[in-house]
Amino acid sequence: MELRNFPHWTVCDDIKTIILSLGPGPKRVRVIHYDPEPSLSIARAYFQEEEERDAIQKALAGYEISPGYVLKLSALPRTMLASRMFRKVKDLLLA
Secondary structure, eight states: OEEEOOOTTOOHHHHHHHHHHHSSOOSEEEEEEOOSSGGGOEEEEEOSSHHHHHHHHHHTTTOEEETTEEOEEEOOOOOHHHHHHHHHHHHHHHO
8 A cells, every 4th residue: 555645754653553553554664755745755555465455545544644644545456476475375374
């Protein structure tokens, strides 16, 4: 999931804490780009399951990370290779 429109002082742990307070936690959070212009700041949160990502995206709709900074979210499509790898790992863990 891609997140935009957050203040430049936001760190990965801030984003991860917000997500964890709403539901399943991400496997990884990464800030790709900090910018003084909030709409240009970009972070990504990676989830193991698309359903988890979708639930968090719905819960974060309209979320104001700081006064005047409403998060803008978009779901990133999972690649076919990543989907296959996640299924194989999940199958191995459940076996």
